[in-house]
Amino acid sequence: MVTSQAGAADLVRAAQADAEAGWERPEPSVLLVEDDPGDALLVEELVADSALKMRLRWVRSLTEAAEVLATEVPDCVLLDLHLSDARGLEAVSLLQAHAEHVAVVVLTGLAEEDTGLAAVAAGAQDYLVKGRVEPELFGRAVRYAIQRKQAEQAAVALQASQMQARENARLERGLLPRPLLHTEDGVRVVARYRPGRAQALLGGDFYDIVQSADGTVHALVGDVSGHGPDEAALGVALRIAWRTLVLSGITGPEQMSRLEELLVAERARDEVFATLVSLAAVPGEQRARVVRAGHHGLLRRTRGDVEWIEVPGGPALGMLPGGARWPTAELPVPSGDSVVLFTDGLFEGHVGRGPQRLGEEGLLELARKAAGLPPEDFVDRLIARAEELAEERGGLADDVAVVHLSWN
Numbered sequence: 001m002v003t004s005q006a007g008a009a010d011l012v013r014a015a016q017a018d019a020e021a022g023w024e025r026p027e028p029s030v031l032l033v034e035d036d037p038g039d040a041l042l043v044e045e046l047v048a049d050s051a052l053k054m055r056l057r058w059v060r061s062l063t064e065a066a067e068v069l070a071t072e073v074p075d076c077v078l079l080d081l082h083l084s085d086a087r088g089l090e091a092v093s094l095l096q097a098h099a100e101h102v103a104v105v106v107l108t109g110l111a112e113e114d115t116g117l118a119a120v121a122a123g124a125q126d127y128l129v130k131g132r133v134e135p136e137l138f139g140r141a142v143r144y145a146i147q148r149k150q151a152e153q154a155a156v157a158l159q160a161s162q163m164q165a166r167e168n169a170r171l172e173r174g175l176l177p178r179p180l181l182h183t184e185d186g187v188r189v190v191a192r193y194r195p196g197r198a199q200a201l202l203g204g205d206f207y208d209i210v211q212s213a214d215g216t217v218h219a220l221v222g223d224v225s226g227h228g229p230d231e232a233a234l235g236v237a238l239r240i241a242w243r244t245l246v247l248s249g250i251t252g253p254e255q256m257s258r259l260e261e262l263l264v265a266e267r268a269r270d271e272v273f274a275t276l277v278s279l280a281a282v283p284g285e286q287r288a289r290v291v292r293a294g295h296h297g298l299l300r301r302t303r304g305d306v307e308w309i310e311v312p313g314g315p316a317l318g319m320l321p322g323g324a325r326w327p328t329a330e331l332p333v334p335s336g337d338s339v340v341l342f343t344d345g346l347f348e349g350h351v352g353r354g355p356q357r358l359g360e361e362g363l364l365e366l367a368r369k370a371a372g373l374p375p376e377d378f379v380d381r382l383i384a385r386a387e388e389l390a391e392e393r394g395g396l397a398d399d400v401a402v403v404h405l406s407w408n
Contacts, residue, residue, distance in 0.1 A: 028075035028146055032058045033065045033095070034107065035083050039130060043078060043107075050139035062086040062094055069098045075146050076103040079124075081115060088115065092122050103149035105142060125149050177239065179209035187217055187283055190375045190404040194383055196227075196345060196397050204235035204274070205343045205399040210246045215282060218246045219403050221341040222276030222295070225316075230268040237266055238274060238317075251280055256293055256326040260317040273318035277341055281333065283407040288331045288339060293317050293324075296360065299340035299367055300333065301378070306367040308360060338375065338406040340367075345398030346382065349390035358386060375404045 030047070034040045040058050047056045057074070059065050062085050065077070079095055081087060086094050095104060106119040106127045116127030125145035128138075179189050189209050204224025211217050220242050224231040241262050245255045255278065263274055275295040281288035290298075294316025300307045314326035333339060347363035350356065358366075363386070370381040379402050390396050 027053050027055055028142065029055045029072075030057070030076045030078060030142060031065060031068060031072075031074040032056055032078045033060075033062060033083065034058065034078070034080045035060045036080070039080065039107070042130070042133075046133055046135050046138040049135035054139060054142065060084075062091060065095065066098045069102075073099070074102060076105060076142050076149075078105050078107060078128075078142075080107045081112070081119065082109075089118060089122050092119050092124055096123055101149075101153060103142075103145040105145045125152075177208050177243070180243070181209070181211045181217070182213075182215070187211070188375060188406040189219075190379050190402075192379050192383060192400070192402045194345075194387075194396070194400040196399045204231035205345065205401040206235040206239040207341070207401045207403050208239050208243055209403065209405075210243050212246060212249070217281050217283065217405065217407065218251070219279045219339075219341060219405055220276060221343060221401055221403055222274055223343045223345075223399075223401075224274045225272055231272070234263065234266055234268075234272070234274070237262060238276070242278070251278075252289070252291055252328050253326045256291060256314070256317065256324075260293075260321060260324065263318045264321050267318065273316040275316045277313075279331075279339065279341065279405070281339075281405070281407060286332065286334050288333050290329045290331050291326050292329070293326055294319065296344055298342070299364070300331070301338040301340065301367075301371065302334070303336060304371055306364065306371050308364045333407075338404060340379070340402065340404050342402040343398075343400060345396055345400040346386055346402065348398055349386050349396040350393040351389045353392045358389060362389075375406060379404050 032040060032043055034043065044056060044058070047054055057068065059068060062083055077095060077099060079091060081091055083091055092104065092106065104124040106116055106124050108116040108119075108127055108129055113127075113129060116129065119127055125148045126141060128141060179191065181187060181189070191207060191209065193205070193207070204226065206220075206222050208220045209217070220239065222235065222238060224235045224238070238259055241259055242255070245251070245258055250258065259276075263272075273294070275293060277290065277292045277295040277298060279288050279290050290311045292311055292313025295313070297308050297310040300309050309331065311329035311331060312327050313329070315324045331339070347358045347360055349358055351358055351362065363382070366382055366385050367378075370378050373381060383400060383402065386400075387396055
C-alpha cells in the first residue's frame with residue numbers, strides 16, 4: 001500500500017474515474033534523488049509497473065540534483081531524506097531553494113512517518129514510506145503531488161493578482177481626485193479617466209481641479225512616461241504636490257520648477273519624464289493663464305466650433321533638470337467658451353487594423369462633429385469614438401484623462 005497524505009481510496013477512485021472518462025494525460029517527468037542503489041532500483045521497478053507511466057531520472061545527491069535543476073524543470077522530485085550531503089528537513093529546504101515551483105514527494109523509512117508529516121508541513125506535497133508502496137498506487141501518489149503543487153501555485157497567483165488589483169485601485173484613487181471647488185457658481189467641470197486596455201496597464205495619467213481662496217480655478221492634466229506602479233505612484237506624487245503648491249499660492253514657472261525637483265527626486269529611472277499642462281482662470285475675466293511642460297495642445301470650444309490651441313511652453317519635466325524654463329501664456333476664453341485638457345491616450349489609438357493612428361487632426365475632427373453637445377456628452381462622445389475606432393486593434397492601449405472647463 002501507499003502511505004501518503006493522499007488517501008489510498010481517494011487515489012483509486014480518481015484512477016478509476018480517469019480510466020472511465022478515457023483521459024490521456026502526458027507522462028510526468030520525475031527526478032529521483034536517492035543515494036541507495038537498492039532503493040533506487042525499487043523506485044524504478046515501481047515506475048515500470050505503474051499504470052500511469054512517467055519519465056524517471058536518477059541522481060545520487062542533492063548536489064547532483066541542483067545541477068540538473070539548473071537546466072531542467074521536472075514535474076516532481078522524489079527526495080530521500082538520508083542523503084550523503086543533506087538529511088531530514090534540511091534536504092527539503094535546500095531542494096526548494098533550487099526548485100520552488102516543483103512538486104516534492106519525500107521518501108521515508110518505516111519508522112519515520114512523523115518525519116514525513118513534518119516534511120509536508122515544511123513545504124513538501126506528500127510523502128511515501130519505503131517498503132510500503134504498491135505499484136498500482138505509486139503513480140497516483142506522484143500525480144496527486146503534481147496537481148496539488150499546481151493548485152498551490154494557482155492560488156498564489158490568484159492572490160497576487162487580487163493584491164495587484166487592490167493596489168491599482170488605490171493608485172487610481174490617488175490619480176483621480178474630487179475637484180476642490182469652494183463654489184460652483186459660474187464654474188462647470190467635467191472630468192473623466194479611462195484606464196488603458198481593460199486595466200492591463202496602469203499608467204501615470206493624472207488630473208486635478210482646485211479653486212484657491214481668491215476664486216481662481218486651477219486645473220491640471222499630466223502624464224508620466226511609461227506604465228506600471230512606479231509611474232502611477234509618481235503621478236500621484238506630482239498631483240498631490242501640485243495641489244499643495246496651488247493652495248500655498250505657488251503657481252506659474254516656479255510651480256513647474258518645484259514639480260520637476262520632486263520628479264527628479266522620486267523617479268525610479270533617469271529616463272522617466274512627465275508632460276503636463278496647468279491652467280488658471282478667474283471666472284468673469286474671459287482669459288486663462290496656461291503653463292505647458294512638454295504637453296501637447298488643448299481644445300477650445302467656441303459657440304458651435306472647436307479649435308486646437310498650441311500655446312508657448314517649455315520641455316517636459318525631467319528632460320533638462322535645473323535648466324528648463326516654462327513661460328506663462330495667456331489664452332483668451334470669451335464668455336460661453338470652454339477649454340478641454342487631455343492626455344495623449346485620447347488621440348494615439350489606432351484607426352482600424354492598420355498602423356494609422358487617430359492623431360491630433362483626427363481628434364479635432366471628432367470634436368467638431370460633437371461641438372454642439374453639452375459638456376458631459378461632448379467628453380463622453382470623444383472617448384467613445386476614439387475607443388470605437390481602435391476596437392479592431394484591441395481598444396485604446398493608453399490611459400485617457402480629460403478635464404472640460406466652462407465658466408462665465
